[in-house]
Amino acid sequence: MSLADHTIWYHVYPLGALGAPVHEGGGEVVHRLGALEPWLDHAVSLGCSGLLLGPIFASVSHGYDTLDHFRIDPRLGDDADFDALVAACRERGLSLMLDGVFNHVSTQHGLVAEESPMLRRSNGHLYTWEGHDNLVELDHTRGDVADWVTDIMLHWLRRGIAGWRLDVAYAVAPAFWREVTGRVRHEFPDALFLGEVIHGDYGAIADAGALDSVTAYELWKATWSSIKDTNCWELAHALERHQAFSAHHVLNTFVGNHDVDRIASLVGSDGAALAASVLFTVPGMPSVYYGDEQGFTGERGTGAYADDPIRPPLPASPADLLPAGAWLQRVYQDLIGFRRRHAWLSRGRLSVVAKENAWIEYAVTHSDDRVDVRLELAPVPRVQVRASDGEAWEWSA
Structure with a gap:
């Protein structure tokens, strides 16, 4: 069974x-x-079974402007700290997935200084990613780029991770992902590859790139709006x-x-x-x-510090979380528990059964199993979940 299944x-x-x-x-x-x-213990208490980490490799600033894919960012620690984290995850039964930025590198990366042919060029000039002058794209048509990315992936899989989130996967030709993931799976057949994709036919994109999963942005947008x-x-x-x-x-x-x-900022708690x-x-x-589980x-915002409000520091420990978020955390625990039991x-x-502006009913089935959900947005937010095995869960504001 794939990691994606559970x-x-x-x-x-x-x-x-x-x-x-x-x-x-x-x-x-x-x-x-x-x-x-x-926070690993906190994740386990919620019912989570994996830790998905944003960038941890040496970078210029926010982590997506990588300097060295083989070195832990000194702001976070070193190899010993990483090994300790892998061990701590393993002790708790948590799989670990890392964020791989393989579409572009920082302009301060060694490849740029060496004027490497591995970088994408247009009319002799380095090709920057989506107008970001400090990020230079790799040339994914080259075999040595595929070799390099494969080596990076294998290095950290050998160190104990379970898979990769592929940043900006949508900007890389699917044939590149298919080539690299195929090579990696020769040694790690169960490795998980999650591609960041915004628009398009998600299933077809995953098929073309031989990816296990891609990000469901359409559903995210429709849910909150x-x-x-x-x-x-x-x-x-x-x-x-x-x-x-x-x-x-x-x-x-x-x-x-x-x-x-x-x-919680988009739709309230x-x-x-x-x-x-x-x-x-x-x-x-x-x-x-x-933090979403705590509201x-x-x-x-805008400018260089635009993402800071959505990437805040955590308290020193879960015990320092504000009591006001405890009820929502319990909702998460209940729902994750239900999910794991089903x-x-x-x-x-999935099939939509009925709908009006303020409510929707849908069902999810698999063989003889079935879960029915009724979501009411107004006048009072309410959820009813019923499973064919008799388990039920309800919440009301």
């Missing part, structure tokens, strides 16, 4: 969560990774498309990540509970962005 990820952006100076790279080694250990606008017709449409995309793949479902406004109810009752491989708020939901078949 893993629920706790997604952490480590530079922000651990209080590192996000806009200042380099410097002496500061052993921050160890501070994640109590349907709740915000009291428009279950939009959610129904997205659920039907999600089923079509999920026919042969388990998509990565989410209601928050390091690139989007916090769900009651709306966040409704969103979580969708997240854990539809097909897919769910991920929980750190953390934050909206993206793990077949990851590959279930």
Whole structure:
């Protein structure tokens, strides 16, 4: 069984969560990774079974401007800290997935200084990614780039990780991913590859790149905007498309990540509970962005510091979380527990039963198993979940 079939990820952006100076790279080694250990226990208490880490490799600033894919960012620690984290995850039964930035590198990367042919050029000039002058794209048509990325992936898989999130996977030709993942799977047949994809036919993209999963941004958008606008017709449409995309793949479902406004800021804490109810009752491989389970708020701004509000420091330990978020955390625990007891939901078949502006009913089936969900947005937010085995769960604001 693939990790995609049963893993629920706790997604952490480590530079922000651990209080590192996000806009200042380099410097002496500061052993921050160890501070994640109590949060591993928190993830387990929620019911999560995997840790999805944002960038941890040496970079100029936010982690996506990589300097060295083989070195832990000194703001987070060193190899010993990483090995300790792998061991701590293993002790708790948590799989570990790392964020691989293989579309581009920092302009300060050694490849740039060496004027390497591995970099993409246009009319002799380095090709920058989506207008970011400090990020240079790799030339994914070259065999030595495929060799290099394969070596990086294998290095960290040998160190104990379970798979890779592929940053900006949508900007790389699927043939490149198919080549690299095929090579890696010769040694690690069970490695998980999750591609970041925004638009398009998710299933076809996953097929073309030989990826296990891709990010379900369409469902994310419809979930929060349907709740915000009291428009279950939009959610129904997205659920039907999600089923079509999920026919042969388990998509990565989410209601928050390091690139989007916090769900509680978009729809309020009651709306966040409704969103979580969708997240854990539809097909897919769910991920929980750190703090969403507590109702953390934050909206993206503009400029160099735009992402800081959605990537905040965590308290020193879960015991320091504010009591006001405890009720939502319990909602997450209940829903994740239900999901794990009905793990077949990851590959279930979803159908919309009925809908109006303010409510929707849908069902997910697999062989003789069935889960029915009724989501009411107004006048009072309410969720009812019923399983064919007799288990039921309800929540009301």
